[in-house]
Amino acid sequence: MNKHIAIDLGASNGRVLVGDLKQFEVVHRFVTHNDQILGSFYWNLQSLFSEIKTGLKKAFALYPDQITSIGIDTWGVDYVLTDEKGGLVSLCYHYRDSRTDGMIEKVSSRLGGKMRIYERTGIAFQPFNTLYQLAAMQQERPDAMKAARHYLSVPDLLAYWLCSVMKNERTHASTTQLYDPRTGDWAWDLIDEMQFDRSLFGRIVDSGTILGPLTEEVAHEVCAPKGVVVIASAAHDTASAVAAVPAAEGETPLYISSGTWSLLGVELASPLTDALTMESGFTNEIAASGNVRFLKNIMGMWIQQECVRHWEREEGQPISWKELDEQTLLCQDYQGYIDPADGRFLKPNTYDNLMVDRINGWCDEHGIARPSSKGEYMVAIYRGLARAYEKAIKDLEDVLKTKFTSLYIIGGGCKNEILDQWTASLTGLTVYAGPVEATALGNLVVQAWATGELSSLQEGRDRIRLEQKVKVFQS
């Protein structure tokens, strides 16, 4: 059976996996944390590329003759601009960088208001959307904008570095807030009104497009045989994860893709862009199938991850999940919670503004007792997340005029069984948790579909339902 390589980069770690839909293995793991340089946050793309090549080398050493393709997915919205020859005109900013603060308001007044932007793009208002990142660049670094010839998302760039083909993949393009989900093309009127150069934005290709073979240089370095191709998989990691929801044909599954973010939603045939969906914070991104991923971005495990990173730094040793879970369960009587949607929780820890202090501040302002131990901080975060899920599901039921009975939680965050159970108890839904590696599996599904091994994306979901582990949590 053919094997494929899935390169899956999340906001906290990256993985290179090799396999098929029945059996796959993680051959390389690495951290994808950000670097702060002179007050700005950036991704270190060169180091990510070298980790990717290390992973490819390990995969080809294990299966020298069976691997036929490689696909990449990453978090949304982040991008680079390149010059004519493909050289970067700037480092790659991290979406949590502060340069977009206040940009939603400025851009909205320039483009005729939020409702217009939402109707044109279907994308919810987040300060980190590519639209606001480009607007900030235009304002602060006009020379870099002038030097730019190509816009590439992070996975578009990494694919370009592997196979020397530049394309804009659709699911990722749809996260920019410069994409029109009705025409399937860039939202040219908004691009013109922002005075972004039209020629920056290239041809948008579907998930599953074969880009081309590895360059000879990369193939030599990673010891790949001839003929291995790079595929524009579902390049936005959430789109890959949603392709792996283990739902049966005919279901409209309610899902949470749980990781650094919790993306809660359903798949729809066409976008919903009225005042109610805008006010409720729903976004219309594009799925691997070309359908709409109608979902809400809820701050996910990020707040927990930042607290743990701080404690580990302070104590000089790693904290295990097991230890943290035990402490959380012992603290269940503590009734505190936070609202994860509060903007103060978006930014990374800095030496003078720690996540734990922001949690304390939120509790003080809301008359809630501050957490007093690691376990209590976890309780406050998980309770806050379960409440946010409950609210988003109610909003979704109102918008769609439907009632859900079950919820699929997929991705790394579904390993958090305390949160899975609290979510089931609070929402009254049956929770199916798994697969843990949904994003990489979705990436593999799209590659198997592109190479003709699967006749449809639904067949991929069916295989995952039969072959991968899913745990059930009852309310």
Ligand SMILES: C[C@H](O)[C@H](O)[C@@H](O)C(=O)CO
């Ligand atoms: C900015 C976030 O990364 C994005 O909205 C989210 O969908 C994601 O990519 C989660 O990994």
